[in-house]
Amino acid sequence: MTQTGPFRLSSGGRLIDRAYPLPFRFDGRQLRGLRGDTLASALLANGQMLMGRSFKYHRPRGPIASGAEEPNALLGLGHGGRFEPNQRATTTPLVGGMATTSQNCWPSLTADVGAVNSWLYRFFPAGFYYKTFMWPRGFWKHVFEPVIRRSAGLGKAPTEADPDTYEQAYAHVDLVVVGGGIAGLTAALDAAKSGKSVWVLEQTPHFGGRTPTDHADGQARVDALIAELRAMPNVNLRRNTMATGLYDHGYLLAREALADHDPNAGIPRQRLWRIRAGHVVVASGALERPLSFAGNDVPGVMLASAVRDFIGDYGVAPGRRIVVVTNNDDAYRTALAALDAGLEVPVILDARSSAGGALPEAARARGIRVLTDAAIAGIKGGQSVEAVKLCAHSGSGEVTETIEADCVAMSGGWSPVVHLWSHCGGKLNWSDTQSMFAPDPNRPPTGADGKAMASCVGAASGDLLVADATGAAAESAIMPVWVMPTHATRKMKFKMFLDFQNDVKVSDVELAAQEGYHSVEHTKRYTTLGMATDQGKVSNINGLAVLSGALNQPIPATGTTTFRPPYTPLTLGTIAAEARGELFQPLRKTPMHGWHQAKGAYWEPVGHWRRPYCYPQGAESHAEAVAREIRAVRASVGTLDASTLGKIVVKGPDAGKFLDMMYTGMMSTLPVGKCRYGLICNENGFLIDDGVAARLSEDTWLVHTTTGGADRMHGHFEDWLQCEWWDWQVYTANVTEQWAQIAVVGPKARVLLERLGGMDLSAEALPFMGWAEGEIAGIPARVYRISFSGELSFEVAVPANRGLELWEKLHEAGADLNITPYGTEAMHIMRAEKGFIMIGDETDGTVIPQDLGMSWAISKKKEDYIGKRAQQRSHMTDPDRWKLVGLESLDGRMLPDGVYAVAEGVNGNGQRNVQGRVTSTYISPTLDKPIAMGLVRHGPERMGEVLEFPVAGQESYKARICDPVFYDKEGSRANG
Amino acid sequence: MAEALARISQIDDLGMIQIRADLGRAGDAIAEAAGLALPGQGRVTTDGSRILGWMSPDELLLVLPRAEAAQALAALQDALSTEHALVLDVSDMRAAFRIQGDKALHVLMKLCPADLASMPQDGLRRTRAAQAACGIWREPGGYVLIGFRSVADYLRGLLQGAALPGSQLDPR
Numbered sequence A: 001m002t003q004t005g006p007f008r009l010s011s012g013g014r015l016i017d018r019a020y021p022l023p024f025r026f027d028g029r030q031l032r033g034l035r036g037d038t039l040a041s042a043l044l045a046n047g048q049m050l051m052g053r054s055f056k057y058h059r060p061r062g063p064i065a066s067g068a069e070e071p072n073a074l075l076g077l078g079h080g081g082r083f084e085p086n087q088r089a090t091t092t093p094l095v096g097g098m099a100t101t102s103q104n105c106w107p108s109l110t111a112d113v114g115a116v117n118s119w120l121y122r123f124f125p126a127g128f129y130y131k132t133f134m135w136p137r138g139f140w141k142h143v144f145e146p147v148i149r150r151s152a153g154l155g156k157a158p159t160e161a162d163p164d165t166y167e168q169a170y171a172h173v174d175l176v177v178v179g180g181g182i183a184g185l186t187a188a189l190d191a192a193k194s195g196k197s198v199w200v201l202e203q204t205p206h207f208g209g210r211t212p213t214d215h216a217d218g219q220a221r222v223d224a225l226i227a228e229l230r231a232m233p234n235v236n237l238r239r240n241t242m243a244t245g246l247y248d249h250g251y252l253l254a255r256e257a258l259a260d261h262d263p264n265a266g267i268p269r270q271r272l273w274r275i276r277a278g279h280v281v282v283a284s285g286a287l288e289r290p291l292s293f294a295g296n297d298v299p300g301v302m303l304a305s306a307v308r309d310f311i312g313d314y315g316v317a318p319g320r321r322i323v324v325v326t327n328n329d330d331a332y333r334t335a336l337a338a339l340d341a342g343l344e345v346p347v348i349l350d351a352r353s354s355a356g357g358a359l360p361e362a363a364r365a366r367g368i369r370v371l372t373d374a375a376i377a378g379i380k381g382g383q384s385v386e387a388v389k390l391c392a393h394s395g396s397g398e399v400t401e402t403i404e405a406d407c408v409a410m411s412g413g414w415s416p417v418v419h420l421w422s423h424c425g426g427k428l429n430w431s432d433t434q435s436m437f438a439p440d441p442n443r444p445p446t447g448a449d450g451k452a453m454a455s456c457v458g459a460a461s462g463d464l465l466v467a468d469a470t471g472a473a474a475e476s477a478i479m480p481v482w483v484m485p486t487h488a489t490r491k492m493k494f495k496m497f498l499d500f501q502n503d504v505k506v507s508d509v510e511l512a513a514q515e516g517y518h519s520v521e522h523t524k525r526y527t528t529l530g531m532a533t534d535q536g537k538v539s540n541i542n543g544l545a546v547l548s549g550a551l552n553q554p555i556p557a558t559g560t561t562t563f564r565p566p567y568t569p570l571t572l573g574t575i576a577a578e579a580r581g582e583l584f585q586p587l588r589k590t591p592m593h594g595w596h597q598a599k600g601a602y603w604e605p606v607g608h609w610r611r612p613y614c615y616p617q618g619a620e621s622h623a624e625a626v627a628r629e630i631r632a633v634r635a636s637v638g639t640l641d642a643s644t645l646g647k648i649v650v651k652g653p654d655a656g657k658f659l660d661m662m663y664t665g666m667m668s669t670l671p672v673g674k675c676r677y678g679l680i681c682n683e684n685g686f687l688i689d690d691g692v693a694a695r696l697s698e699d700t701w702l703v704h705t706t707t708g709g710a711d712r713m714h715g716h717f718e719d720w721l722q723c724e725w726w727d728w729q730v731y732t733a734n735v736t737e738q739w740a741q742i743a744v745v746g747p748k749a750r751v752l753l754e755r756l757g758g759m760d761l762s763a764e765a766l767p768f769m770g771w772a773e774g775e776i777a778g779i780p781a782r783v784y785r786i787s788f789s790g791e792l793s794f795e796v797a798v799p800a801n802r803g804l805e806l807w808e809k810l811h812e813a814g815a816d817l818n819i820t821p822y823g824t825e826a827m828h829i830m831r832a833e834k835g836f837i838m839i840g841d842e843t844d845g846t847v848i849p850q851d852l853g854m855s856w857a858i859s860k861k862k863e864d865y866i867g868k869r870a871q872q873r874s875h876m877t878d879p880d881r882w883k884l885v886g887l888e889s890l891d892g893r894m895l896p897d898g899v900y901a902v903a904e905g906v907n908g909n910g911q912r913n914v915q916g917r918v919t920s921t922y923i924s925p926t927l928d929k930p931i932a933m934g935l936v937r938h939g940p941e942r943m944g945e946v947l948e949f950p951v952a953g954q955e956s957y958k959a960r961i962c963d964p965v966f967y968d969k970e971g972s973r974a975n976g
Numbered sequence B: 001m002a003e004a005l006a007r008i009s010q011i012d013d014l015g016m017i018q019i020r021a022d023l024g025r026a027g028d029a030i031a032e033a034a035g036l037a038l039p040g041q042g043r044v045t046t047d048g049s050r051i052l053g054w055m056s057p058d059e060l061l062l063v064l065p066r067a068e069a070a071q072a073l074a075a076l077q078d079a080l081s082t083e084h085a086l087v088l089d090v091s092d093m094r095a096a097f098r099i100q101g102d103k104a105l106h107v108l109m110k111l112c113p114a115d116l117a118s119m120p121q122d123g124l125r126r127t128r129a130a131q132a133a134c135g136i137w138r139e140p141g142g143y144v145l146i147g148f149r150s151v152a153d154y155l156r157g158l159l160q161g162a163a164l165p166g167s168q169l170d171p172r
Helices: A039-045 A120-124 A128-132 A137-151 A182-193 A218-232 A304-314 A334-339 A360-366 A419-423 A504-514 A520-527 A541-550 A573-575 A593-598 A620-634 A655-662 A712-726 A749-756 A798-811 A825-832 B023-032 B066-079 B104-109 B147-161
Strands: A017-026 A027-037 A072-076 A084-088 A100-101 A166-178 A197-203 A233-239 A242-248 A249-255 A270-283 A286-288 A302-304 A322-326 A349-350 A371-372 A375-378 A388-394 A401-402 A407-411 A414-416 A428-431 A436-437 A454-456 A497-501 A602-606 A609-614 A638-642 A646-651 A675-681 A689-697 A698-705 A731-736 A739-745 A771-776 A779-784 A792-797 A882-889 A900-906 A913-923 A929-937 A948-951 A957-962 B007-011 B014-020 B044-046 B051-056 B057-067 B086-088 B094-100 B126-130 B132-139 B142-148
Touching: A027 A039, A027 A428, A027 A675, A039 A957, A072 A675, A100 A957, A128 A407, A128 A798, A166 A249, A166 A573, A182 A197, A182 A218, A182 A270, A197 A242, A218 A233, A218 A646, A218 B086, A233 A302, A242 B007, A270 A349, A270 A573, A302 A304, A304 A322, A304 A602, A322 A779, A334 A360, A334 A407, A349 A375, A360 A371, A375 A593, A401 A957, A414 A436, A419 A454, A428 A646, A497 A504, A497 A541, A504 A520, A520 A541, A541 A712, A593 A798, A602 A825, A609 A620, A609 A825, A620 A638, A620 A825, A638 A675, A638 A825, A646 A655, A646 A712, A646 B057, A646 B086, A655 A698, A655 A712, A655 B014, A689 A712, A698 A712, A712 A731, A712 B057, A731 B014, A731 B086, A739 A749, A749 A792, A749 A798, A779 A798, A792 A798, A825 A929, A882 B014, A900 A929, A957 B057, B007 B147, B023 B057, B023 B066, B051 B126, B051 B132, B057 B066, B066 B086, B086 B142, B104 B142, B104 B147, B132 B147
Parallel strands: A017 A100, A166 A197, A166 A270, A197 A233, A270 A454, A302 A407, A322 A349, A322 A407, A349 A371
Antiparallel strands: A017 A027, A072 A084, A072 A100, A242 A249, A249 A270, A286 A414, A375 A388, A388 A401, A428 A436, A602 A609, A638 A739, A646 A698, A646 A731, A675 A689, A689 A698, A739 A792, A771 A779, A779 A792, A882 A929, A882 A957, A900 A913, A900 A948, A913 A929, A948 A957, B007 B094, B014 B057, B014 B086, B044 B051, B051 B057, B094 B142, B126 B132, B132 B142
């Protein structure tokens, strides 16, 4: 017959508005749809049935469905940062000016050179990839994988950042109804009348589900329910909101589309609802199944429900002559709808041996030819349906008649949408009479109370007619049809598609069964059945029924694959929501952050903090800036923003006892007014943090932690206090951010602070490792005389709100002293020059204090501390453990960080044995030579020995073992 | 341009005092020194100027005009001098925001997983705003949100983003 393609009917279409035409583009062609169209209906109205290509064979594909289950009509949407691949044309509302492109075809949709001719199918059977790419081995890496990678995936990923915004929102609701069809609305009304807070989530822009399309007075029934629900203040009706997953504790995720239709609306494009539901009512309806007959994938072969949706909802005729093929009564509705729209229905092919229900009778009364025990033997046509070949369903496919047609409406029955029910453990029963898996109300997903947290109503529960609410008359029984005709030949099965996107056919599933695949999960992965973007919504039940047939076992013995969220894909944007750009992470800023920024600080991330790494001036490199900062500090005075250091107050009658357990050293004997350096280990003896503790009063200590360790150490303290020593009288508080802390460091540090005035900071009044309280420059301050650089050093803590004030006053008063702000790298180098360890450099979770020569920081008098027992185990006391030493490069090159020193011989893997590694390495501006620290076997006993550090592609580094203290060994500089 | 869902403003003059003690034993002494009745679990008491909030079974937070903080700190330390207790001025380590307007709740619902809609009138809820810890209580016309000072910019960005005009949570 002449090809006319689908077209817009002259009347009808309950969802479209003919007064508002919308222009859009498809593969560069300018087309026109109507307000209310989906992309699929708009394309059909323009005669465009061919909308894509299948994944494996690049077969021509038209829409098979009209909703979320659509596997074929997937388009690329938009361009630039707003490009989105794999958008379902059947659920994407048409927007004026939309630009759409077809996928997986080259050079064009109609002439795709990738298309595999049908005679080639047999060379691409189930498991083709597994069978083919095993040999020869080298081919995988160099030939197969690059080719497969290039052809993998249907759509293309966008290459630009998404300009849209997204958000999330939390809700706590007594009862959430998923699905705004008539069953869901009825359930919502019942629940709302009892006073519960009720939300109804409808995935489409319209309430009512199938009822307005399928039942004469359906719209009126839906409208009445909506009117009643809208009047109730405890009811919240949300359209365009897709429930994607149900998780433990009634946690329900749903995506609400806010501005998909208008990128210029200035509001978030989509919102992810994170709902705590007291109970979830699943009213998600049912999905129609295709029939497996030869040629069922030719564009123009569609689900019967989709055909009448396009006619009734959008006023679009998928064809002029529509053949209906079915195993149930429901599909007769499509024939009647087609007649009502003035289209031809040359024949209805009913696989059942008789068709006596009300709907078949109505069809006959309208003069439609109804054939029973009838089936399709094949479809004539490639890119569109030209004619249908008929045969007896109970036969093996001998063609009895050929009928011209341009569209086939097929129905293999309906499957309840049990996804949400199943996501969280709800079980299913197979119904032989209805040929479907339906939720078993006796095995629901359960909540914390052991009771059902979800229930199903309407078609989702297996009640396909929902007669109570729709008033539908009873229908006669379905007959299961998994292969059409019953005794189809092998050749026919090669053309019976189960998974239309992945090109999985009846022959593939039967082959898998023949090769020993009995588990439905294994068969799925072997054949890729149900692994397309629709995740088996169209193919799952048909596939497992075919598998059951091939294995000669009942369907429930095969079972279903696992239903996993999301029901339909979520955009990454909704998952990230506000967490992008400036708000990607909470960035922690000290009170002096702005000053550092203004001075051009180069930032180093430390946890969520940003700390100045250095302050480059002009064209200075970072290394040059660091060297300048160090020289200035050692020569005169510098300031370091130490506000990020953890500060934890520990107070109570048992605080001393507690700190003696937390630290390896003795804190209880520290006099008031003094500071002491301490180490914290975990139960396994490994060093996890260090810092200076100050005793503030008889029962109060303030302990400093590393910047990254503040929250962790506070948690560590509270863990022991709350879980082990709950009867000890100790309170802790993390006051890290209460204080701005400034290290004033260098030989001129005291001079500078004295200029600001307010406190006696002389060596007599404030000796090394002492602290004092007072005022500096009129600002209340606590001054700790501690040094991490080896220089005379005062750490001044002031209330955070006055930190910047003090910092600026210091820089004002120290201008003539060449006062220099210095960053973390200068701090690191200065501590390394002094041989001080750094948590995270010298420690890596496997290092104990004894390895670092820090036995002096471990109390011998104490009965116990956290880590003590572990440090007495044989491996920890092993004299062969690697110990801390200094390393002096022999040729003036800086040792690379982390390199290993080799020993004699090789290990079991043929690698060189090792005897040590570099933990810290720098060029010291003070000494003008490279310095390093490392852990070396028997290191402290091997002073002067030379170690070799091989590095790939370079001459080995050589370094002499030395004392780790490179600078001011006698420690006199700390006294100023 | 439509209006923002709520007006977001930072509060700079709040003083805050953290109190940890056995509330059963020391409750009366705290109430007297703070000038407010002891709040129940998850609640605050207030006289319109000061707020005493329940933070945990052994922790309270006194929120008051900053000018009164030093005196209140001394009074509380004095009142608890014979108890095992910890009283600290934590005014400087916090950032506080006012969220005012009809849709203030919508702004918070986008950021906080807690059920703030059903928080009692005198409730105090410790929760998180996106990735940062926070505490929330009501005030006439809206809410007060407190968090750590280091993430003040982050919190402000979150709140202003969530208050985007036209993004109310009502069904549409």
